[in-house]
Amino acid sequence: MPTTDDITPIRKQYLEIKRQYPDAILFFRLGDFYETFDQDAETAARELDIVLTSRPIGKGLRAPLAGIPYHAVENYLARLIDKGYHVAICEQVGEEPVKGIFSRKVIRVVTPGTLVEPGLLPGDANNYLACIVVEEERAGVAYVDITTGEFAATELAGDDLATALRAELARLRPAEILHPEGLRLPEGTPGHSTTWPAWRFEPGRSQEALLRHFQAGSLDGFGLRGLPLAARAAGGILQYLTETQAAAMSLLTSLSTYSQTDFMILDAATRRNLELTETIRLTAEGAASGERGRVKGSLLGVLDTTVSPMGKRLVRQWVSKPLLDVGRIRQRQEGVRAFFENGMMRAGLRQALRPLADLERLTNRIVGGTALPRDLAALRETLRKLPGVVEGLETGDKGIGDRGSVTSVQLSKSESLSPSPLSPVTMSLSLCQDELAILEAALADEPPATLATVGVIRPGYSAELDGVVERSRHAREWIANLEPAERERTGIRSLKVGYNKVFGYYIEISHANTGLVPPEYIRKQTLVNAERYITPEMKEYETLVLNAEERIREIEERLFREVCAQLAKSAPVLLATARAIAELDVLAGLAETAALNGYICPQVVEEDVLDIRDGRHPVVEQSLRGERFVPNDTIFEAGERIRVLTGPNMSGKSTFLRQVALIALMAQMGSFVPAAAARIGVVDRIFTRIGAQDDIYAGQSTFMVEMVETANILHHATSRSLLVLDEIGRGTSTYDGVSIAWAVVEYLHNHPRLRSKTLFATHYHELTQLADLLPGVRNYNVAVSEVEGRVVFLHKIVEGGADRSYGIHVGQLAGLPRPVVQRAGEILHQLEKSSGKAVKIDPESPRQLALFPETNPLIDELKEIDVNTLSPIEALNKLYEWKRKYVKKEED
Numbered sequence: 001m002p003t004t005d006d007i008t009p010i011r012k013q014y015l016e017i018k019r020q021y022p023d024a025i026l027f028f029r030l031g032d033f034y035e036t037f038d039q040d041a042e043t044a045a046r047e048l049d050i051v052l053t054s055r056p057i058g059k060g061l062r063a064p065l066a067g068i069p070y071h072a073v074e075n076y077l078a079r080l081i082d083k084g085y086h087v088a089i090c091e092q093v094g095e096e097p098v099k100g101i102f103s104r105k106v107i108r109v110v111t112p113g114t115l116v117e118p119g120l121l122p123g124d125a126n127n128y129l130a131c132i133v134v135e136e137e138r139a140g141v142a143y144v145d146i147t148t149g150e151f152a153a154t155e156l157a158g159d160d161l162a163t164a165l166r167a168e169l170a171r172l173r174p175a176e177i178l179h180p181e182g183l184r185l186p187e188g189t190p191g192h193s194t195t196w197p198a199w200r201f202e203p204g205r206s207q208e209a210l211l212r213h214f215q216a217g218s219l220d221g222f223g224l225r226g227l228p229l230a231a232r233a234a235g236g237i238l239q240y241l242t243e244t245q246a247a248a249m250s251l252l253t254s255l256s257t258y259s260q261t262d263f264m265i266l267d268a269a270t271r272r273n274l275e276l277t278e279t280i281r282l283t284a285e286g287a288a289s290g291e292r293g294r295v296k297g298s299l300l301g302v303l304d305t306t307v308s309p310m311g312k313r314l315v316r317q318w319v320s321k322p323l324l325d326v327g328r329i330r331q332r333q334e335g336v337r338a339f340f341e342n343g344m345m346r347a348g349l350r351q352a353l354r355p356l357a358d359l360e361r362l363t364n365r366i367v368g369g370t371a372l373p374r375d376l377a378a379l380r381e382t383l384r385k386l387p388g389v390v391e392g393l394e395t396g397d398k399g400i401g402d403r404g405s406v407t408s409v410q411l412s413k414s415e416s417l418s419p420s421p422l423s424p425v426t427m428s429l430s431l432c433q434d435e436l437a438i439l440e441a442a443l444a445d446e447p448p449a450t451l452a453t454v455g456v457i458r459p460g461y462s463a464e465l466d467g468v469v470e471r472s473r474h475a476r477e478w479i480a481n482l483e484p485a486e487r488e489r490t491g492i493r494s495l496k497v498g499y500n501k502v503f504g505y506y507i508e509i510s511h512a513n514t515g516l517v518p519p520e521y522i523r524k525q526t527l528v529n530a531e532r533y534i535t536p537e538m539k540e541y542e543t544l545v546l547n548a549e550e551r552i553r554e555i556e557e558r559l560f561r562e563v564c565a566q567l568a569k570s571a572p573v574l575l576a577t578a579r580a581i582a583e584l585d586v587l588a589g590l591a592e593t594a595a596l597n598g599y600i601c602p603q604v605v606e607e608d609v610l611d612i613r614d615g616r617h618p619v620v621e622q623s624l625r626g627e628r629f630v631p632n633d634t635i636f637e638a639g640e641r642i643r644v645l646t647g648p649n650m651s652g653k654s655t656f657l658r659q660v661a662l663i664a665l666m667a668q669m670g671s672f673v674p675a676a677a678a679r680i681g682v683v684d685r686i687f688t689r690i691g692a693q694d695d696i697y698a699g700q701s702t703f704m705v706e707m708v709e710t711a712n713i714l715h716h717a718t719s720r721s722l723l724v725l726d727e728i729g730r731g732t733s734t735y736d737g738v739s740i741a742w743a744v745v746e747y748l749h750n751h752p753r754l755r756s757k758t759l760f761a762t763h764y765h766e767l768t769q770l771a772d773l774l775p776g777v778r779n780y781n782v783a784v785s786e787v788e789g790r791v792v793f794l795h796k797i798v799e800g801g802a803d804r805s806y807g808i809h810v811g812q813l814a815g816l817p818r819p820v821v822q823r824a825g826e827i828l829h830q831l832e833k834s835s836g837k838a839v840k841i842d843p844e845s846p847r848q849l850a851l852f853p854e855t856n857p858l859i860d861e862l863k864e865i866d867v868n869t870l871s872p873i874e875a876l877n878k879l880y881e882w883k884r885k886y887v888k889k890e891e892d
């Protein structure tokens with residue numbers, strides 16, 4: 001072990017800093033490089049595919065080293081963060097080295113949830129850092145997006161906390177989750193997990209962090225009274241930011257608390273099953289690599305036609321958080337309707353929004369002190385275009401004024417008889433003319449990218465700056481003019497003005513002419529055949545020229561900061577405007593989608609109704625090629641609670657179930673819906689359970705998952721919930737499956753808390769009997785017609801139970817050889833004849849099976865099968881298996 005005396009001072013400095021950041025990769029700034037050492041270097045070299053070398057660190061000692069050029073840091077950061085590493089950025093501070101080395105400081109720890117680099121952030125989604133604290137039966141959840149300033153906290157409770165937590169995290173999709181050591185996050189939680197020792201989340205510490213940050217005397221004002229865990233989670237976030245990204249904290253000007261009762265509750269499985277914001281991963285590889293699904297093909301993919309980044313983030317939030325309050329839903333609907341009915345206004349607005357920059361994130365960069373000159377130029381461009389945004393909006397909103405003019409809008413509102421449906425939104429939209437005026441006055445037309453280059457500030461803005469610029473120009477001209485002027489004055493024709501680093505500007509005169517040198521010349525240097533002189537005046541101009549650029553840079557930087565500080569004061573107005581723009585964008589976007597796809601405005605009501613005429617699946621209807629999507633009604637009649645839907649495979653059961661859920665959800669987010677007419681009573685929760693599909697849950701215990709999810713429904717559904725149960729019980733043996741499915745339907749039907757509206761698709765024909773036993777249960781099936789012995793799926797839902805399952809026909813469609821299909825038909829026929837009894841195919845009377853010799857192994861297998869409990873799917877699988885085993889063999 002080397003002693004400290006053996007190692008270089010810079011190595012000492014490195015080790016000291018590294019000791020404070022043991023869990024992060026330390027990017028140590030040395031000149032134009034960020035260097036990593038030791039273990040960090042090995043990690044960086046491996047993960048970033050860069051060269052691992054070594055560097056002397058003392059007498060005969062070397063340390064592993066891997067470096068990256070500072071100007072390419074973003075790209076490398078992205079790759080490390082993506083892999084879950086944290087990176088501490090250590091910069092040189094101060095102008096001058098002290099005792100030979102610069103002092104250095106970690107200015108920031110980059111983690112997935114604390115990114116601010118525009119290039120590393122998803123433009124269309126928020127980048128959340130979440131924090132979770134759990135105690136007994138309660139959990140505190142807080143989350144922050146430091147690029148938009150959103151900071152919120154809530155508390156979850158209940159007997160199934162894990163599910164509630166999973167649902168909340170599924171909604172947020174945080175990039176990073178901070179939590180105490182020892183807390184196990186629910187399985188499948190998105191985002192990178194960051195653990196801290198439990199004491200950091202103690203109530204006292206957290207409270208202190210909150211009070212200090214908000215400079216408040218009590219937490220009550222934040223709605224945190226009685227929510228100690230929410231406060232601890234929020235406090236945890238603040239402490240974490242202090243250590244990772246302190247500069248961003250000034251953006252967090254408020255903390256809102258929310259309650260899950262404001263929004264329709266959608267658990268993680270339901271979000272996934274309904275493919276709200278991304279498609280379900282279809283391949284096992286996708287599942288293994290944790291690859292996210294795609295937006296295209298999800299509900300969001302259909303609904304998001306927004307044209308601004310702010311709108312994109314908001315529409316995602318709306319899809320993730322359908323409302324429960326009829327008033328608020330209708331308010332959004334009215335906004336959509338205004339744009340739906342006025343195509344010109346819609347097109348005009350969208351056109352006007354398209355060129356706008358991300359006002360929300362720009363503002364936050366200004367407040368956070370990371371804005372660059374080009375950011376201000378983008379802000380100016382955006383503010384210049386705001387009048388164009390408002391121009392096309394309806395006359396009812398004429399009140400928008402120069403200043404955040406809430407008052408003038410209110411005035412015009414009280415004057416006009418029918419306020420525009422957009423008023424609630426445009427009310428918070430300001431044209432920000434004061435802010436624009438600041439930018440127009442201060443910022444150069446085309447400012448450079450960074451403050452390192454002069455030319456940021458517009459001429460005429462600052463007398464001081466202009467003075468320096470003017471004097472420097474004058475000085476430059478004066479010096480440029482010096483040679484001819486002095487030749488003229490002194491009569492020395494060979495007089496020269498030169499420049500070197502040691503003396504600066506000088507006047508050179510050959511020895512032959514020294515007699516003519518004016519008295520004010522001061523001799524500085526003697527050369528072989530010439531003398532060099534300076535004059536005090538010349539030195540003054542020289543100082544002006546040489547210092548001017550540095551001075552200009554300084555003054556420009558100061559002015560730039562002043563402008564930013566001034567604009568930062570307007571952050572609330574700018575952010576409110578950004579949000580109003582986002583909302584207009586979403587409303588117009590939803591109207592655009594509705595117009596393009598022929599949606600109608602659903603009637604959303606308090607009563608317990610569900611009445612959808614000619615409903616369609618918003619996503620599937622767009623994916624059909626050359627085929628028409630067959631619309632279906634969903635009309636729950638009085639007393640009807642549970643619909644048992646039977647029908648062959650591939651007939652459209654799952655599509656129908658999801659379409660009903662999606663229509664209800666779209667209605668509650670304020671969107672129009674794909675139907676001819678709809679009356680929808682507010683739904684408090686949507687639950688979906690989709691029976692095991694091997695391609696989705698590759699490798700998991702499917703039946704266990706299914707049962708856990710079913711249990712969750714039975715515990716939490718209410719009479720105002722909408723349940724979508726698709727083939728539950730499928731993951732187990734047929735007897736178990738039917739029994740469970742049966743019991744679930746009974747329980748749902750009879751339990752006074754439940755009686756939820758339920759759509760239940762099943763291939764267990766036995767369940768159709770329930771309709772005879774329970775008054776709230778009705779049978780439906782998907783109509784099928786047979787043309788010349790072939791099955792045609794009509795995708796039409798009709799009343800009554802399906803009489804046959806058509807599994808064999810599906811087998812035929814799939815290309816099973818004709819003999820297999822025929823034989824399966826015969827076997828099925830025999831099985832059906834003996835329905836109701838647990839019969840086996842009788843080996844004593846093998847009349848039907850005479851085709852096979854006694855020793856045929858197929859017969860042995862047939863004997864083994866309990867046909868009465870065989871579902872069509874299983875029968876089909878058996879057929880596949882037999883085909884593989886026996887038909888192939890014969891062919892060989």
Ligand code: ADP
Pocket residue numbers: 620624627628629630631647648649650651652653654655656795796
């Ligand atoms: P099931 O659940 O009964 O097996 P799906 O709902 O998965 O059937 O539907 C199978 C396919 O049938 C869908 O992928 C779609 O292409 C088509 N389909 C479903 N419903 C309709 C419909 N209403 N109109 C037209 N095609 C449909």
Ligand code: MG
Pocket residue numbers: 650653654655726
């Ligand atoms: Mg299905």
